[in-house]
Amino acid sequence: MSYELPKLDYDYSALEPHIDARTMEIHHAKHHAAYTSKFNDAISGSSDLENKSPEEIFSHISRHSAAVRNNGGGYYNHDLFWKVMSPKGGGKPGGDLADAINRHFGSFDRFKEKFSNAAATRFGSGWAWLVKLPDGGLKVTSTPNQDNPLMDFAEVKGAPILGLDVWEHAYYLKYQNRRPEYIEAFWNVINWDEVARRLKA
Ligand code: MN
Secondary structure (H helix, E strand, C coil): CCCCCCCCCCCCCCCCCCCCHHHHHHHHHHHHHHHHHHHHHHHCCCHHHHCCCHHHHHHCHHHCCHHHHHHHHHHHHHHHHHHCECCCCCCCCCHHHHHHHHHHHCCHHHHHHHHHHHHHHCCCCEEEEEEECCCCCEEEEEEECCCCCCCCCCCCCCEEEEEEECCHHHCHHHHCCCHHHHHHHHCCCECHHHHHHHHHC
8 A cells, every 4th residue: 555645634824823834834745745755665565564554564663674664653753743733722631631631640731841841852853742551541752753652662652642743844944943932832733632532542
């Protein structure tokens, strides 16, 4: 099978002023498109890889090439990223997700601080994650480059339910070197309904 660049559920300008339209356009139409096309190239001709889901591939990623790891991660991570944001997002989660966050982090504010800190302190390029652990718990972590918590060698393994891209390509046009301002802006566009759906999945 071959992967296609996922369509966004909103316009490139929809997350303004928090994430600017030009950044969204380049990020989706250029960066994500390139990961998708290179992922297809990397799995092409391998019946083993072509017939597995990204999740299955990641669970044995250390067996595969850097091209599969980097571009498969890039394909998957950005797909999640677009979905966990919405122009109607922001605020705080409710229901079971709010309960789980309070249970595992003490309060929403302490979770927010922990996640923002993971995003701010990830050296170089990478991602901050909220991960659903195999035992049902929640944990904040970060990964370098296009790695993610589904990969077999991840420090914290589990299902990512919220992810923030902290590569410079995600924020440099608007925020330049001010990564903390971009991280703060992200909280205004988080699609908590989607995060809650992933918690239940
Ligand atoms: Mn990116």
